[in-house]
Structure formats: structure tokens, C-alpha cells
Amino acid sequence: MAYNKPIPTPTTLTKPFWDGAREGKLMLPRCTDCGRVHFYPRHVCPFCHSAAIEWFEASGEGHIHTYAVQHRGFGGYAQEAPYVTAFIDLNEGDRMLTVLRGVDPSKPEEIKIGARVKVEFEEASDEMSIPFFRVVEE
Numbered sequence: 725m726a727y728n729k730p731i732p733t734p735t736t737l738t739k740p741f742w743d744g745a746r747e748g749k750l751m752l753p754r755c756t757d758c759g760r761v762h763f764y765p766r767h768v769c770p771f772c773h774s775a776a777i778e779w780f781e782a783s784g785e786g787h788i789h790t791y792a793v794q795h796r797g798f799g800g801y802a803q804e805a806p807y808v809t810a811f812i813d814l815n816e817g818d819r820m821l822t823v824l825r826g827v828d829p830s831k832p833e834e835i836k837i838g839a840r841v842k843v844e845f846e847e848a849s850d851e852m853s854i855p856f857f858r859v860v861e862e
């Protein structure tokens with residue numbers, strides 16, 4: 725089935741993230757002055773205001789901070805509803821909003837805060853792959 729959800733348009737700020745996603749890598753920005761990781765990408769570190777930002781390949785692992793079942797959606801997400809979105813605490817630091825797959829939206833009580841997750845990528849076009857996360861243990 726053709727990908728029918730919104731496809732982001734990379735900018736100079738987000739291009740390293742999307743280039744990595746196309747190669748199956750979760751790239752994250754890190755401040756070389758204070759060493760902290762932040763997501764979403766910014767021109768200036770949100771912790772120390774330094775502009776010294778580098779990109780690195782993250783493990784793609786983390787755990788569920790919180791989640792919600794989405795009963796409505798727009799675009800292709802309407803056809804996927806109900807589905808689960810989650811905030812993931814990334815192993816390297818900071819938090820990412822994502823679609824969480826491999827869980828049953830009709831049984832949200834079975835989704836565990838703190839459950840370990842790993843990133844996967846869905847091909848949206850020849851140029852773009854979109855990350856999502858999947859639970860790797862109960």
C-alpha cells in the first residue's frame with residue numbers, strides 16, 4: 725500500500741535527521757559545549773545557549789515516558805486510527821514524540837510506562853523514511 729501520511733520537508737536544520745532516517749539511523753543533535761542531547765533539532769542548545777551543535781548516531785533505544793491512544797487522525801492517520809502515540813525517553817537524553825507500534829490500542833492497560841522500545845523506520849518515499857518506535861519487552 726502506498727504511503728499516504730504527511731511527509732515532512734527537510735530543512736537545513738533537520739536534514740541530518742532525515743538523511744539518517746533514510747539510512748535506518750536515528751541521528752540526534754548534541755551540544756559540544758555542555759554535552760547534552762536535545763530533540764527536536766535547534767540552532768542553539770536549549771540548555772546552555774551554545775551554537776556548537778553536532779549530530780551523532782544514537783542507539784535508537786529508550787523507554788516509554790507516557791502514551792495516548794489516538795481515536796481520530798488526519799490524512800493517512802485516519803485509516804490507522806485507533807493508534808498509539810508516545811513520548812519516548814531516549815537513552816542518550818531528551819524525549820521524542822512518536823507513533824508506537826506493536827501494541828494493541830484496544831488494550832491500553834497493557835502498555836507499560838517504562839517499557840523498553842527501539843526505533844524502526846517506515847519508507848514514505850524514495851527520499852524519506854519516517855521513524856516510529858516498537859516495544860521490545862514487556
Ligand SMILES: [Zn+2]
Nearest residue numbers: 755758769772
Ligand atoms: Zn549546551
